[in-house]
Amino acid sequence: MKLKIKKGDTVKVIAGNDNGKTGRVLMVFPDQMKVLVEGVNIRSKAVRPSQSNPNGGIVKQEVPIHYSNVMLVDKNGKPTRTRIERTAAPGGKATVKRVAKTTNEEL
Secondary structure, eight states: OOOSOOTTOEEEEOSSTTTTOEEEEEEEETTTTEEEETTSSEEEEEEOOOSSSTTOEEEEEEOOEEGGGEEEBOTTSOBOOEEEEEEEOTTSOEEEEEEETTTOOBO
């Protein structure tokens, strides 16, 4: 299934422990149907000492969240659903864009 959420989009979490938080999408994992959102779903991980981290210890990092738990945010800052709009060009090549259903503006 193709996800309508892309890297760099602003999304709002609509379910889970981080409900109500907004953040920017850092990565999309279409095979797992998950997205990595900045500042959301932060977990603690124990890290062994290494050359990059000589002391080791506990590191906080973001963990991917299922895409069904987030919703795209439009330019007004409100969560919105999207639709795909295709326009046929005279040369035969169609252009595809994502449009917010609430405001009919391109995302």
